[in-house]
Amino acid sequence: MQTRSKSGISKPKIFQATAWIDEELHSIKQALASPHWKVVVQEEYEALLKNKTWSLVSLPSDRRAVHCKWLFRIKRNADGSIAQYKARFVAKGFFQQPGIYFHEVFSPVVKPVIVRVILTLDLSKGWQLRQVDINNALQKKST
Structure with a gap:
């Protein structure tokens, strides 16, 4: 059997060393110290408050937060x-236990079959397909 390496055919290896100045963070304290991160953290927090994502309640003694x-x-x-x-x-969410508030959690995940249906419709109808980045999935449209 003749392989590429035996024939001397190889793809040139390109090494790229990049030192990113703005590395990704691992704590909220680091984020609030940076002006770039502070803005996006504040936007996320305001969106959660605007959408009434949570409310402060006392935790029952038999439940785990x-x-x-x-x-x-x-x-x-x-x-x-x-x-x-x-x-x-x-x-x-991995702290949850089946049967204890397990079905009350909503996770907006698209099933692969839905993606295939949309792509099939797109091809058959000649629609234009675009990619969008949804900033906050729960955000309501203001009227």
Whole structure:
């Protein structure tokens, strides 16, 4: 059997070392110290308040609280420049136990079959397909 490596055919290896000045964060304290991150954290927090995502209640003694955490990501353009800073406040749902408030949690996830249906409709109807980045999935349209 003749392989590419035996024939001396190889793709040149390109090594790119890039030192990113703005690394992704791991704590809310780091985020609030940076002006870029502080803005996106404030926007996320305001969207959660506007949508009435949570309300403060006392925890029953027989229940365990679902903890939350901040996630930080830097979205980059193809050339490596920063396209956008993204901050999300998410629940650590893996602490849940089946049968205890298990079905009351909503996770907006698209099933693969829905994606295939939309793509099929797009092809058959000749529609234009666009990608959108939804900033806050629960945001209501103001009238």
